[in-house]
Amino acid sequence: MEEAERIYSFPPVIDERARVLVLGTAPSVKSLEHQQFYGHPRNYFWGMVYGIFGAGAPEENYESRLAFLQEHHMAVFDVIESCERPGSLDVNIKNEQPNDLPALLAKYPGLKCFAFNGSKAYDTFRKYFRDHPAFRDITLLKMPSTSPIPTQKMRNLEDRIEAWRAILPYLDLSE
Secondary structure, three states, rough: OOOOOOEEEOOOOOOOOOEEEEEEEEOHHHHHHHHHOOOOOOHHHHHHHHOOOOOOOOOEEEOHHHHHHHHHOEEEOOOEEEEEEOOHHHHHOOEHHHHHOHHHHHHHOOOOEEEEEOOOHHHHHHHHHEEEHHHOOOOOOEEEEOOOOOOOOOOOOHHHHHHHHHHHHHOOOOO
């Protein structure tokens, strides 16, 4: 078994326009290598983000992708601030420490919805913040993972785009 080193999440990509915060678990090996949220080229995240808006293929440039995300009132962060994990599979996460999501929400009170990228992100949030009063008025959506690993219901990018459209009513793009 590979030794698990401690890994750390990236700072959030968020501004005052954000209405939906997408929360993953922790960065993958490829994301850490590239120093990018969803940095593995096979991950469906960026294709899903562009796809729910019918915007075609994602920009190659990471900064342009982040700008697109923010222009559409979305933000991205991880539930876990640090953890031990060999490889990239969420099932191998141990000794996690959560990010201070109550403080983030206090700083960005315009957030209306947390969209969890997969079950592990949702379950970890519930483990640490289940009864926290800060989240009383936040919609919590457990979304299908954007991992390229197919499941019974999520086979490809199109399946994920369709499922993730559930966040659209929270974005208020008319503002």
